[in-house]
Amino acid sequence: MYGFSTKYSRRRLVVLASLLAAAATVTACSAPGADPESPGDSAAPARTELGTEPITLEMYAETGFPLAKALADEFTKQHPNVTFNVREDQFTVIVENAPRVLASDNAPDVIRLPTMVDLVKDGLLKNLDPYFTAYGWDTFPASQLVQLRVAEGGRPRGTGSLYGMGLGYSVTGVFYNKTLAERVGMTQPPATIAEFEDLLAKAKTAGVQPIMQFNKNTAGVNFPHQALQNQFGDPAQIADWIFQKPGATFDTPAALKATQTIQRWARAGYFPKDANALDYTAMMGEFQKGNGLFMFNGDWESGTLDKSTSGNVGFFLFPTEAGGGRHVAMSAPNTFGVGAKAKHPDAAAFFLNWVHTNAKAREISVTVGGSHPGGPSDLAVPAVAEGSVLAQTLKASQQLGSENGAVDFTANATGGIFAAAITPEMQKLVAGQQTPEGYVKAVQAEYEKELSR
Amino acid sequence: MTSAAGSARTSRATDHPSPVRPHRPRWGRTARWSGWLYVLPAMLMYAVFVLRPLALTFQYSLYQWNGIGVARWAGLDNYLTVFTDSDLLKIISNAFVLIIFFSLIPVALGLLVASLVRRISAGPFGTAVRTILFLPQVIPLVAAGIAWSWLLSSNGLVNQVLGAVGLGGLARAWLGDFDTALPAVGVIGAWVLLGLCTILMVTGMSKIDPALYEAARIDGAGPVREFFAVTLPSLRHEIGVCLTVTVIAALASFDIVYISTSGGPGLQTTVPGLEIYRLAFSQRQVGLASALAVVLMLLVLACVLPIQRLTREDKG
Structure with a gap:
C-alpha cells in the first residue's frame, strides 16, 4: 500500500513538474506588461457639441x-x-x-x-x-x-x-455636537488650538468623549493629525510633499509637532479607547448617537448629519495656532x-x-x-x-477658497502611503507602540521607497 | 471513441510487428490511452486555471511590475526583500502563530469532543451535536468574521458577559488591542475549524472495531488509557487530514482577518494572504506580491508534506 502510493505520487510529481516546466517556457518568453503606448492624443481637436446621436x-x-x-x-x-x-x-x-x-x-x-x-x-x-x-x-x-x-x-x-x-x-474640518458643546461651556467655535485643547480637557472632565474618531481599516486619526500639521508650518511644504516635488520631506518640525500632539491627545484619552477597532461607519453611528463632542470629517456628511441629528450638529474649520490669520484645511x-x-x-x-x-x-x-x-x-x-450644517460647511468652503488655504490629503501623496505606512503607524502611535519621531521617519521612509520604484 | 481506440490499435500493430503475448498489452495500451482521453478535459482546465497561473506567478516574481506598465527584470530581488524586510517577516510569523489557533486547538479539542460524543453518536442527540458543531463550517467566513467582530467589539457580548460576572476590568476592544488582536482572530478561526475536525474524528471513531475497546477493557484500561492506546492510533489518518486542512487554512488565511481586523492594529494581524492581496492590488507591486505568494506556497508545502508523511505511513 505504502510502496504503491509513493510510487504513484512520485510519478504524478514528475508529470506535474513537466507540465509546469512546459507552462513556464511558454509564458517566460516575454516580460509581462504592455508596451508603452503612445501618449494620449492631446493634440486632437476637442469638440464641445454634444450632438444628437444616441x-x-x-x-x-x-x-x-x-x-x-x-x-x-x-x-x-x-x-x-x-x-x-x-x-x-x-x-x-x-x-x-x-x-x-x-x-x-x-x-x-x-x-x-x-x-x-x-x-x-x-x-x-x-x-x-x-x-x-x-x-x-x-x-x-x-x-x-x-x-x-x-x-x-x-x-x-x-x-x-x-x-x-x-x-x-469638499472641505474638511471639525463637526461638533451642539448639546454636548453647551454642556462643556463652548459658546462659539474655538479660535486657537489652545482653546480647542482646553475644550477637549473640559469634555474629558465632564465625562464626555472629546473626539469621536475611527482608526480601523484606514487611519481616521490622520484627519486631526494633518489638521494640526497644517497649522504648525508652511502648508506649501505639505503640498510639495503630497505633489512629490523633488526634495520634499515629511520629516519636518511641523509634522513632528503634530504627531507629538496626537500622542498627547491619545494618552489623555481624547480619542475613543477602542479607536483602533472603530471603522468609519461605526464612528458615524456613534457620533450621530450623541457620543462624542467633536468629529474630524468632511462636508460630504453634512446632508446626512442635518437629517439624522435634526440640526444638532455644527461645523468649524480647524483653528490656527495663534488665532486669526489664514485658515488651512484639507480640501480635495x-x-x-x-x-x-x-x-x-x-x-x-x-x-x-x-x-x-x-x-x-x-x-x-x-x-x-x-x-x-x-x-x-x-x-x-x-x-x-x-x-x-450644510450652510456652515459651504460657507467654510468659500472662506477657505478666498483665503487660499486648501491643501490635499497627505494620504493621497502616493498610491500606497496610506495603507502601507500612515494607517499601521498611526494605529501604533495611538496605542503607544510608536514614538512621534519614529512615526514621522516611518512615513517618510515608505514615501521614499515608493518614489524610488 | 471507437475510432480513437481503433487507430491506437493499428498504430501499435505497425510499431511492434512481432508482439509477445499480443492480447494483454494491446488491451492495456488501449485502455491507458482512452483513460488519458477521459481526463483530458480536466487536465486542460487544470493546466489553464492552475498550472498556467502558477507559472505566471513565478514569472512575475522575477520582475518589478505595477500590473499595467512595462515590467523591469528584477532577478531574485523580490525574494531577497521577502526574506529581509522586517515587516514581511513579521507578517509571515503571524501566520505561524495562527497555526496554534487554527490547527492545534481545533484538532486537540476536536479529539476531546469526539471521544465525548462517540458513545452517543448513533442517537438523535448525537446528530444534533454533530449538526451544531458543523454549523460554523457552513456559515460563510465573511459572515462569521462580521458576527465575531460584533461579539468582540468594545461594547460587544464578550465584554458584556465579562462585566456581568465582575471581570469588567478585563474588557477591551479585543480586535483593536495590540496584545489581543491576533489571539482574538485565532479564536474565530478555531471556532470555524473545530466543527470540521470534530466531524472527521467522530467519523473516524465510528470505524474503529468495538472489539478493540472491549479487549482494552478486559485488560483493565480506563477511559484515558483507552483513548491513548486505541482511539488515538486508529485516528492517525483523520488527524493527518485535519492537520493538513487546518495548517493550510492558517497559513493561507485571508477572509477572517480581512473582515475582522484588516490586518490591524499596526501589522499585528496582517497575514501573508492579506499582504499579497494588498501588495498586488493596492500598492501595485505585482512582482513582490508574486514572490511572497511563491514563498507562501513553499511554506505550506514544507509544513504539509511532513504531516502527510508522518500520518500516512502505515506500519502494518
Missing part, C-alpha cells in the same frame, strides 16, 4: 455617494440622447480596479479617480487640456484644479496638464477623470463642464453631494437652508 456613457462611480448617479440622471433628463451605464464600487475597490478597468477595451468614459499619478504615468487617463481651452475653464479659480494637474510622466503633481475635474469640491475635489481609451471623451468632457456650469447641476452638487460645486468664480453658490 450614446451611452460608461460611468464608474463610488458606492454610498449618490451624487454621481443623481447628476447623470439629471443630465439624461436634459439631454435625452445621452444615457449612462453606471457601475459602482467601494472606493478601495475602485483604487484596486482602476488601472485594469482603464486599460481594458471597455474603459469608462467618466471614472471616479483614486490618486492619478500612476494612471497618468501608465497613459491611462485622457489629457483634458484641449477641453480646458475649448470650454474656457481658465475662468475657474486656478486653485480649484491645481490638485488635478500632473506633469508629464506622472511627477510632480500640482503642475502640468489637467487630468480630472471635481464633482464637487471629488475627482472624476476620462479614460484614455474612452469611446466618448467629448461627451464626457461636456458632462464635466455641465456639472460645473449648469444651474440645476450645481444645485444637485450642493444638496446631494454637500460640497461646493466649483466652477467659474462669478457663478453664485446655490442657496441652502440657513442654520443647517
Whole structure:
C-alpha cells in the first residue's frame, strides 16, 4: 500500500513538474506588461457639441455617494440622447480596479479617480487640456484644479496638464455636537488650538468623549493629525510633499509637532479607547448617537448629519495656532477623470463642464453631494437652508477658497502611503507602540521607497 | 471513441510487428490511452486555471511590475526583500502563530469532543451535536468574521458577559488591542475549524472495531488509557487530514482577518494572504506580491508534506 502510493505520487510529481516546466517556457518568453503606448492624443481637436446621436456613457462611480448617479440622471433628463451605464464600487475597490478597468477595451468614459499619478504615468487617463481651452475653464479659480494637474510622466503633481475635474469640491474640518458643546461651556467655535485643547480637557472632565474618531481599516486619526500639521508650518511644504516635488520631506518640525500632539491627545484619552477597532461607519453611528463632542470629517456628511441629528450638529474649520490669520484645511475635489481609451471623451468632457456650469447641476452638487460645486468664480453658490450644517460647511468652503488655504490629503501623496505606512503607524502611535519621531521617519521612509520604484 | 481506440490499435500493430503475448498489452495500451482521453478535459482546465497561473506567478516574481506598465527584470530581488524586510517577516510569523489557533486547538479539542460524543453518536442527540458543531463550517467566513467582530467589539457580548460576572476590568476592544488582536482572530478561526475536525474524528471513531475497546477493557484500561492506546492510533489518518486542512487554512488565511481586523492594529494581524492581496492590488507591486505568494506556497508545502508523511505511513 505504502510502496504503491509513493510510487504513484512520485510519478504524478514528475508529470506535474513537466507540465509546469512546459507552462513556464511558454509564458517566460516575454516580460509581462504592455508596451508603452503612445501618449494620449492631446493634440486632437476637442469638440464641445454634444450632438444628437444616441450614446451611452460608461460611468464608474463610488458606492454610498449618490451624487454621481443623481447628476447623470439629471443630465439624461436634459439631454435625452445621452444615457449612462453606471457601475459602482467601494472606493478601495475602485483604487484596486482602476488601472485594469482603464486599460481594458471597455474603459469608462467618466471614472471616479483614486490618486492619478500612476494612471497618468501608465497613459491611462485622457489629457483634458484641449477641453480646458475649448470650454474656457481658465475662468475657474486656478486653485480649484491645481490638485488635478500632473506633469508629464506622472511627477510632480500640482503642475502640468489637467487630468480630472471635481464633482464637487469638499472641505474638511471639525463637526461638533451642539448639546454636548453647551454642556462643556463652548459658546462659539474655538479660535486657537489652545482653546480647542482646553475644550477637549473640559469634555474629558465632564465625562464626555472629546473626539469621536475611527482608526480601523484606514487611519481616521490622520484627519486631526494633518489638521494640526497644517497649522504648525508652511502648508506649501505639505503640498510639495503630497505633489512629490523633488526634495520634499515629511520629516519636518511641523509634522513632528503634530504627531507629538496626537500622542498627547491619545494618552489623555481624547480619542475613543477602542479607536483602533472603530471603522468609519461605526464612528458615524456613534457620533450621530450623541457620543462624542467633536468629529474630524468632511462636508460630504453634512446632508446626512442635518437629517439624522435634526440640526444638532455644527461645523468649524480647524483653528490656527495663534488665532486669526489664514485658515488651512484639507480640501480635495471629488475627482472624476476620462479614460484614455474612452469611446466618448467629448461627451464626457461636456458632462464635466455641465456639472460645473449648469444651474440645476450645481444645485444637485450642493444638496446631494454637500460640497461646493466649483466652477467659474462669478457663478453664485446655490442657496441652502440657513442654520443647517450644510450652510456652515459651504460657507467654510468659500472662506477657505478666498483665503487660499486648501491643501490635499497627505494620504493621497502616493498610491500606497496610506495603507502601507500612515494607517499601521498611526494605529501604533495611538496605542503607544510608536514614538512621534519614529512615526514621522516611518512615513517618510515608505514615501521614499515608493518614489524610488 | 471507437475510432480513437481503433487507430491506437493499428498504430501499435505497425510499431511492434512481432508482439509477445499480443492480447494483454494491446488491451492495456488501449485502455491507458482512452483513460488519458477521459481526463483530458480536466487536465486542460487544470493546466489553464492552475498550472498556467502558477507559472505566471513565478514569472512575475522575477520582475518589478505595477500590473499595467512595462515590467523591469528584477532577478531574485523580490525574494531577497521577502526574506529581509522586517515587516514581511513579521507578517509571515503571524501566520505561524495562527497555526496554534487554527490547527492545534481545533484538532486537540476536536479529539476531546469526539471521544465525548462517540458513545452517543448513533442517537438523535448525537446528530444534533454533530449538526451544531458543523454549523460554523457552513456559515460563510465573511459572515462569521462580521458576527465575531460584533461579539468582540468594545461594547460587544464578550465584554458584556465579562462585566456581568465582575471581570469588567478585563474588557477591551479585543480586535483593536495590540496584545489581543491576533489571539482574538485565532479564536474565530478555531471556532470555524473545530466543527470540521470534530466531524472527521467522530467519523473516524465510528470505524474503529468495538472489539478493540472491549479487549482494552478486559485488560483493565480506563477511559484515558483507552483513548491513548486505541482511539488515538486508529485516528492517525483523520488527524493527518485535519492537520493538513487546518495548517493550510492558517497559513493561507485571508477572509477572517480581512473582515475582522484588516490586518490591524499596526501589522499585528496582517497575514501573508492579506499582504499579497494588498501588495498586488493596492500598492501595485505585482512582482513582490508574486514572490511572497511563491514563498507562501513553499511554506505550506514544507509544513504539509511532513504531516502527510508522518500520518500516512502505515506500519502494518
